[in-house]
Amino acid sequence: MLKNLFVYGFTLAFLQLLIACGPAPDEPQAVPKDVETASTATESDQTASTREAEILIVAFGDSLYAGYGLDQKQGFAPELQAALIAAGKDVRVHNAGVSGDTTAAGLRRMDFVLDSLSRKPDLVILGLGGNDLLRGLKPADSRxxxxxxxxxxxxxxxxxxxxxxLAPPNLGAAFSKEFNVIYPALAKKYDVALYPFFMDGVVGRPDLFLPDGLHPTAEGIDVIVGKIAPQVAELLES
Known part of the structure; x- marks a missing residue:
């Protein structure tokens, strides 16, 4: 996955920018206007269409899931939906990404998101933790x-x-060791599917980032979706 210090260093720079775009640790978790507007429009569209789809997936994460800085049809949720439909799945992917979310913020809003849906999802894709890293939150709390x-x-x-x-190495070997085992350990504990690193294939390629140096371009999202979609499709078959 990440096999050299260059890629790890880029990961650190990426995560540092990630924290810069989110609210301060003690501030309420707010959605930027452009994301909020896109999410509102997307949710309205999804509400109308969820009933028509056989499969409902919820993409629950931070700005990387929310499609920050992109047209509402170019974010992770709509692109994943398009890829799965192209693979023959009758699916709707609900965008439940909120910019700046930590794992604590995600935990606080999870019940509300689930209760607001028209029906129980067939799958939740859960991706949080990057903001925890750069805020120096204890890995034990994130876990x-x-x-x-x-x-x-x-x-x-x-x-x-x-x-x-994945934690960058300059946070210390002990910190990285404690953080990096969180996702595989939870996947094993609860017997759930794991995609080890959401930004695989994009980190280390500045051409796949928006001018802010933080969020993937539409092409970057295509790379991410291209890697994740086959695993999601396989899960839907099981």
Missing amino acids: ANLDAMVRKLQDRDIPVMLTGM
């Missing part, structure tokens, strides 16, 4: 929050796929 979210979903009998993050 506890993610554990609680996976447990909530399993209590509701909703299948889960985790998409992970």
Whole structure:
């Protein structure tokens, strides 16, 4: 996955920018206007279409899931939906990404998101943790929050796929060791699917980032979706 210090260094720069775009640790988790507008329009469209789709997937994450800076049809959720439909799936992917979310913020809003849906999802793709890293939050707390979210979903009998993050080495070997095992350990504990690193294939390629140096371009999202979609499609078959 990440096999050299250059890529790790780029990961650090990426994560540092990620934290810069989110709210301060003690501030309420707010959605930027452009994301909020896109999300509102997308949710309205999804509400009308969810009933028509055989499969409902919820993409639950931060700005990387929300499609920050992109046209509402170019973000992770709509592009994943398009890829799965092209693969023959009658599916709707609900965008539940909020810019700046930490694992704690995600845990606080999860019940609200699930309860607001028209029906129980067939799959939740869960990807949070990058903002925890750069805020220096304890890996044990991040792990506890993610554990609680996976447990909530399993209590509701909703299948889960985790998409992970990786700690850059300059945070220290002990920190990296404790953080990097979170996602595989939870996947094993709860027997859920795991995609180890959400930004695989994009980190290390500045041409796949928007001018802010943080968020993937539409082409970057295509790379991410191209890697994740086959695993999602396989899960839907199981």
